[in-house]
Amino acid sequence: MPPKMHGRLLLPSLLALTASALLVAGCSSGSSTSSANAAKGPSFLIGTDAPLGSVTSFLVQVQSISATDSNNTTVQLLSSPATVDFARYNGLQTLLDLGNVPAGTYNSVSVTLGAATIGYLDTTVPGPPVIKTMPATITTPTTTATLSDPLVVTTGGAPMGLRVELNLYKSVQVDTTGQITGVVSPVFRIERVGDDDTGAHIDEFTAAVVSVNAGAQSFVVQGPHGTTIPVNVTAQTEWANNATLNDLTSSSIVQISGKLDSTTLAIDASEIAIVSQNGFYASGLVTYVNPASGPATSFDLYVRGLLPTNTGLTLGQIATVDLSGSENFSIYWRHDMLSQYVFNQSTLLPGQSISVGGPASGAANASAVSVNRVVLHHWGFNGVVVPGSVNTSMGTFQMQITGFAGVLVPQTVTVYITNGTDFRDGWSGLSDLSDNAHVRVVGLLLKDPTSGATILVGHDVDDLENE
DSSP: OOOOOOOOOOOOOEEEOOOOOOOOOOOOOOOOSOOOOOOOEEEEEEEEEOTTTTTTEEEEEEEEEEEEEOOOOOOEEESSSSEEEETSSSSOEEEEEEEEEEEEEEEEEEEEEEEEEEEEEOSSSSSSSEEEEEEEEEEEEEEEEEEEEEEEOOOOOOEEEEEEOOOOOHHHHEOOBBBBEEEEOOEEEEEEEEETSSGGGGEEEEEEEEEEEHHHHHHHEEEEEOOOOEEOOOTTEEGGGGOOGOOOOOTEEEEEEEEOTTTTEEEEEEEEEESSSSSSEEEEEEEESSEEEEEEEEEEEEEEEEEESSOOOOOOOOEEEEOSOOOOETTTTTSHHHHHHHHSSSSSOOOEEEEEEEEEEGGOOOOEESSSEEEEEEEEEEEEEOOTTTTTTTTTEEEEHHHHHHHOOOOEEEEEEOTEEETTTTTTGGGGGOTTTTEEEEEEEETTTTOEEEEEEEEEEEEGOOO
């Protein structure tokens, strides 16, 4: 039986950001589709989303995302249909697509969805949790929304964009007992954003390296739909594990943070991590650690990201990763020795968001995966503030995690606020949190090496009451 829905939880979203376009030489009126001869400019799509209850995935084919102007001219923002898991990301953003779009002023956006499935975590079976799936029935495949603030694409102007947000909590239907029925009635929120907004930042983008130009301090990766994207490296770019541009080869798979250059639409990288040097990468959430204490000999990984896709692993499955003790453990966005102290073979936890990399031959059998690298990542954890737990002098509060991660992390978690923690959606600091407030903390889930307690180091804190 599928799980019941729990609490008030955040919404996955797609973010479609359209950058400056070339001036249109001439406009035709009354056209129902964009002209093949119209001057075009670059556009890009960024995605971010969140989990819902015990729902591990809402895997759906996004057939199209289109924008329409006042002359009823429609342009496509998605270069080709893409299968997207709307429960993969939570508070993070990733590059989904990059292409060319005719210039213009667009007043409405339409999103068309195709075939979909719902995955959920079943913890009622003996032993490690398992994933079960059910087909989804979408009641309204196409949703069209009028923009209160039109999207204006102009020659030489600053990039502008769209946040296209799917609210899974409102979209996935349940019966009178709270059981998931499989019916999905899409509820979208669509709004414009500017290139200087936090919505324009790429938190994590995973891609395969195609070529390296050390002299130009750049390299090229292959992104969504086969698109090749240049990546610029500067003296300010941080490399995980002391890697450098010279370490990249055509067999490397990298994870990039940064922002698209408003002129060239290359990625100006602020952070780069090499997640694999020999052709295999997988990412997702840890669902089970064996043994639960001491050095782990294996762990189960719910696979949400995969490169390449022709190994023995598949998206949406639980794979077992074997550990020999020779693996390199690290934390994305951290480059000090402390990271190896707080994240290693003895501090793995269910609910952690990690990526693994290794030889493709090690991914031939999903029941016995061998890897070289294990990297801990930020992820968004939804929950409720424990009454009386906010301590401004200590910079901490406690939360009860809900949603999919709450199934994996049933214990109360202490959240630590640092000087770099960003409070969003109306909050300005720890003192704004109230008892039982619905909150999302994007950060690192850790096991205290001394006490064994579960802690969360906050990178972003979001007010879900405003969603």
